[in-house]
Amino acid sequence: LSALTTAGGGFGVSRDAALIGLDLSALNTVGGNFDVSGNAALTSLDASALTTSDGLFTVAGNSALTSLDLSALAKAHGNFDVSMNAALTSLDLSSLTIAGGQFTVSGNTALTGLDLSALTTVSWNFGASGNPVLTSLDLSSLATVGGLYVDDNPALTSLDLPALTSVVGSMFVYMNATMTSLSLPMLATVGGSSALDTGLIEGVQLEGVRL
Numbered sequence: 001l002s003a004l005t006t007a008g009g010g011f012g013v014s015r016d017a018a019l020i021g022l023d024l025s026a027l028n029t030v031g032g033n034f035d036v037s038g039n040a041a042l043t044s045l046d047a048s049a050l051t052t053s054d055g056l057f058t059v060a061g062n063s064a065l066t067s068l069d070l071s072a073l074a075k076a077h078g079n080f081d082v083s084m085n086a087a088l089t090s091l092d093l094s095s096l097t098i099a100g101g102q103f104t105v106s107g108n109t110a111l112t113g114l115d116l117s118a119l120t121t122v123s124w125n126f127g128a129s130g131n132p133v134l135t136s137l138d139l140s141s142l143a144t145v146g147g148l149y150v151d152d153n154p155a156l157t158s159l160d161l162p163a164l165t166s167v168v169g170s171m172f173v174y175m176n177a178t179m180t181s182l183s184l185p186m187l188a189t190v191g192g193s194s195a196l197d198t199g200l201i202e203g204v205q206l207e208g209v210r211l
Contacts, residue, residue: 002026007034010055014038025049030057033078037061043087048072053080056101060084066110071095076103079124083107094118099126102146106130117141125149125169131156144168147192151175162186170194 002023010032013019019039024047033055036045042062048069056078059068065085071092079101082091088108094115102124105114113136114128125147128137134153139161147169150159158181159173170192173182179197 005029005049007031010034012036017041020044022046028052030054034058040064043067045069051075051095052077054078057081063087066090068092074098074118076100080104086110097121099123103127104129109133112136114138120144120163122146128153139164148172154178157181159183165189167191167194171196173197 008031077100
Protein backbone atom coordinates (compact mmCIF):
# COMPACT_ATOMS: atom_id res chain seq x y z
CA LEU A 1 0.00 0.00 0.00
CA SER A 2 3.05 2.25 -0.21
CA ALA A 3 1.63 4.13 -3.24
CA LEU A 4 -1.78 4.90 -1.71
CA THR A 5 -2.29 8.67 -1.48
CA THR A 6 -5.99 9.11 -0.66
CA ALA A 7 -8.57 7.00 1.15
CA GLY A 8 -11.77 8.92 0.45
CA GLY A 9 -14.09 6.50 2.18
CA GLY A 10 -11.82 5.55 5.05
CA PHE A 11 -9.21 2.90 5.80
CA GLY A 12 -9.20 -0.06 8.15
CA VAL A 13 -7.10 -3.09 9.06
CA SER A 14 -8.22 -5.00 12.14
CA ARG A 15 -7.39 -8.33 13.80
CA ASP A 16 -4.92 -9.48 11.16
CA ALA A 17 -2.65 -11.83 13.09
CA ALA A 18 -0.08 -12.11 10.26
CA LEU A 19 0.43 -8.39 9.58
CA ILE A 20 3.90 -7.24 10.66
CA GLY A 21 4.36 -3.86 8.95
CA LEU A 22 2.03 -1.31 7.40
CA ASP A 23 3.56 1.13 4.92
CA LEU A 24 1.19 4.03 4.27
CA SER A 25 4.02 6.47 3.70
CA ALA A 26 2.34 8.13 0.69
CA LEU A 27 -1.11 8.48 2.27
CA ASN A 28 -2.02 12.16 2.49
CA THR A 29 -5.74 12.32 3.26
CA VAL A 30 -8.32 10.05 4.86
CA GLY A 31 -11.86 11.18 4.08
CA GLY A 32 -13.60 8.77 6.44
CA ASN A 33 -12.57 6.72 9.45
CA PHE A 34 -9.05 5.34 9.95
CA ASP A 35 -8.89 2.21 12.07
CA VAL A 36 -5.86 0.00 12.69
CA SER A 37 -6.75 -2.13 15.70
CA GLY A 38 -6.09 -5.51 17.24
CA ASN A 39 -3.22 -6.57 14.99
CA ALA A 40 -1.12 -8.58 17.42
CA ALA A 41 2.04 -8.91 15.29
CA LEU A 42 2.12 -5.38 13.83
CA THR A 43 5.37 -3.67 14.81
CA SER A 44 5.44 -0.54 12.63
CA LEU A 45 2.95 1.84 11.07
CA ASP A 46 4.24 4.55 8.74
CA ALA A 47 1.70 7.27 7.93
CA SER A 48 4.34 9.99 7.74
CA ALA A 49 2.69 11.89 4.86
CA LEU A 50 -0.81 12.01 6.35
CA THR A 51 -1.90 15.62 6.84
CA THR A 52 -5.66 15.38 7.35
CA SER A 53 -8.01 12.87 8.95
CA ASP A 54 -11.70 13.70 8.51
CA GLY A 55 -13.33 10.87 10.45
CA LEU A 56 -12.55 8.83 13.53
CA PHE A 57 -8.85 8.00 13.87
CA THR A 58 -8.09 4.89 15.88
CA VAL A 59 -4.88 2.96 16.46
CA ALA A 60 -5.56 0.65 19.37
CA GLY A 61 -4.78 -2.76 20.78
CA ASN A 62 -1.75 -3.48 18.59
CA SER A 63 0.35 -5.11 21.27
CA ALA A 64 3.64 -5.32 19.32
CA LEU A 65 3.52 -1.85 17.71
CA THR A 66 6.64 0.07 18.68
CA SER A 67 6.46 3.17 16.46
CA LEU A 68 3.74 5.30 14.92
CA ASP A 69 4.83 8.07 12.56
CA LEU A 70 2.19 10.79 12.18
CA SER A 71 4.72 13.58 11.85
CA ALA A 72 2.82 15.45 9.10
CA LEU A 73 -0.67 15.21 10.60
CA ALA A 74 -1.95 18.76 11.04
CA LYS A 75 -5.71 18.32 11.45
CA ALA A 76 -7.74 15.51 12.99
CA HIS A 77 -11.37 16.55 12.51
CA GLY A 78 -12.95 13.57 14.28
CA ASN A 79 -12.14 11.73 17.48
CA PHE A 80 -8.49 10.70 17.79
CA ASP A 81 -7.60 7.61 19.81
CA VAL A 82 -4.19 5.95 20.24
CA SER A 83 -4.66 3.51 23.09
CA MET A 84 -3.63 0.15 24.52
CA ASN A 85 -0.57 -0.31 22.33
CA ALA A 86 1.64 -1.97 24.93
CA ALA A 87 4.98 -1.73 23.10
CA LEU A 88 4.58 1.76 21.63
CA THR A 89 7.60 3.88 22.54
CA SER A 90 7.41 6.53 19.81
CA LEU A 91 4.45 8.65 18.71
CA ASP A 92 5.20 11.69 16.56
CA LEU A 93 2.37 14.26 16.49
CA SER A 94 4.59 17.33 16.34
CA SER A 95 2.64 18.95 13.45
CA LEU A 96 -0.88 18.53 14.84
CA THR A 97 -2.57 21.92 15.31
CA ILE A 98 -6.28 21.12 15.61
CA ALA A 99 -8.21 18.19 17.07
CA GLY A 100 -11.84 18.65 16.16
CA GLY A 101 -13.19 15.84 18.31
CA GLN A 102 -12.09 14.04 21.43
CA PHE A 103 -8.35 13.39 21.74
CA THR A 104 -7.19 10.33 23.67
CA VAL A 105 -3.77 8.78 24.26
CA SER A 106 -4.12 6.16 26.97
CA GLY A 107 -2.90 2.81 28.19
CA ASN A 108 0.31 2.84 26.16
CA THR A 109 2.56 1.23 28.74
CA ALA A 110 5.92 1.89 27.02
CA LEU A 111 5.32 5.44 25.76
CA THR A 112 7.82 7.86 27.30
CA GLY A 113 7.13 11.14 25.49
CA LEU A 114 4.33 12.91 23.66
CA ASP A 115 5.15 15.96 21.53
CA LEU A 116 2.02 18.03 20.87
CA SER A 117 3.89 21.32 20.75
CA ALA A 118 1.91 22.65 17.75
CA LEU A 119 -1.54 21.78 19.10
CA THR A 120 -3.62 24.92 19.73
CA THR A 121 -7.22 23.68 19.92
CA VAL A 122 -9.07 20.57 21.07
CA SER A 123 -12.80 21.01 20.48
CA TRP A 124 -13.86 18.22 22.86
CA ASN A 125 -11.98 16.52 25.67
CA PHE A 126 -8.23 15.99 25.78
CA GLY A 127 -7.15 12.86 27.62
CA ALA A 128 -3.69 11.53 28.44
CA SER A 129 -4.28 8.74 30.91
CA GLY A 130 -2.75 5.51 32.13
CA ASN A 131 0.61 5.86 30.43
CA PRO A 132 2.85 4.57 33.23
CA VAL A 133 6.30 5.59 31.89
CA LEU A 134 5.30 8.88 30.24
CA THR A 135 7.79 11.48 31.43
CA SER A 136 7.21 14.27 28.88
CA LEU A 137 3.97 15.85 27.65
CA ASP A 138 4.43 18.97 25.52
CA LEU A 139 1.26 21.05 25.23
CA SER A 140 3.05 24.37 25.01
CA SER A 141 0.75 25.89 22.34
CA LEU A 142 -2.61 24.64 23.61
CA ALA A 143 -4.94 27.62 24.07
CA THR A 144 -8.47 26.18 24.20
CA VAL A 145 -9.80 22.75 25.15
CA GLY A 146 -13.25 21.32 25.74
CA GLY A 147 -12.12 19.36 28.79
CA LEU A 148 -8.69 18.50 30.17
CA TYR A 149 -7.91 15.08 31.65
CA VAL A 150 -4.32 14.22 32.52
CA ASP A 151 -4.39 11.41 35.03
CA ASP A 152 -2.75 8.19 36.15
CA ASN A 153 0.62 8.91 34.55
CA PRO A 154 2.86 8.02 37.50
CA ALA A 155 6.18 9.03 35.88
CA LEU A 156 5.02 12.49 34.74
CA THR A 157 6.66 14.99 37.08
CA SER A 158 5.54 18.27 35.52
CA LEU A 159 2.95 19.80 33.22
CA ASP A 160 3.39 23.23 31.66
CA LEU A 161 0.48 24.84 29.79
CA PRO A 162 1.74 28.38 29.16
CA ALA A 163 -0.80 29.27 26.45
CA LEU A 164 -3.97 27.74 27.89
CA THR A 165 -6.64 30.39 28.50
CA SER A 166 -9.89 28.45 28.59
CA VAL A 167 -11.21 25.01 29.57
CA VAL A 168 -14.82 24.91 28.42
CA GLY A 169 -15.73 21.88 30.52
CA SER A 170 -13.95 20.07 33.32
CA MET A 171 -10.27 19.94 34.26
CA PHE A 172 -8.79 16.92 36.03
CA VAL A 173 -5.04 16.71 36.62
CA TYR A 174 -4.71 14.05 39.27
CA MET A 175 -3.37 10.58 40.17
CA ASN A 176 0.00 11.51 38.66
CA ALA A 177 2.02 10.18 41.57
CA THR A 178 5.32 12.02 41.03
CA MET A 179 4.01 15.32 39.67
CA THR A 180 5.45 18.26 41.57
CA SER A 181 4.92 21.12 39.11
CA LEU A 182 1.81 22.34 37.32
CA SER A 183 1.89 25.66 35.46
CA LEU A 184 -1.24 27.31 34.05
CA PRO A 185 -0.27 31.00 34.08
CA MET A 186 -2.77 32.19 31.41
CA LEU A 187 -5.77 30.11 32.41
CA ALA A 188 -8.78 32.37 33.03
CA THR A 189 -11.83 30.09 32.99
CA VAL A 190 -12.77 26.51 33.79
CA GLY A 191 -16.43 25.98 32.89
CA GLY A 192 -16.97 22.67 34.69
CA SER A 193 -15.66 20.84 37.71
CA SER A 194 -11.98 20.49 38.48
CA ALA A 195 -9.69 18.22 40.47
CA LEU A 196 -6.00 18.77 41.05
CA ASP A 197 -3.54 16.67 43.02
CA THR A 198 -2.69 19.63 45.22
CA GLY A 199 -1.21 17.40 47.91
CA LEU A 200 1.46 16.17 45.51
CA ILE A 201 2.09 19.42 43.64
CA GLU A 202 4.46 21.84 45.32
CA GLY A 203 4.20 24.58 42.71
CA VAL A 204 0.86 25.36 41.09
CA GLN A 205 0.49 28.54 39.05
CA LEU A 206 -3.16 29.48 38.55
CA GLU A 207 -2.94 33.21 38.10
CA GLY A 208 -6.34 34.81 37.58
CA VAL A 209 -8.24 31.58 37.10
CA ARG A 210 -11.98 31.46 37.75
CA LEU A 211 -13.12 27.95 38.75
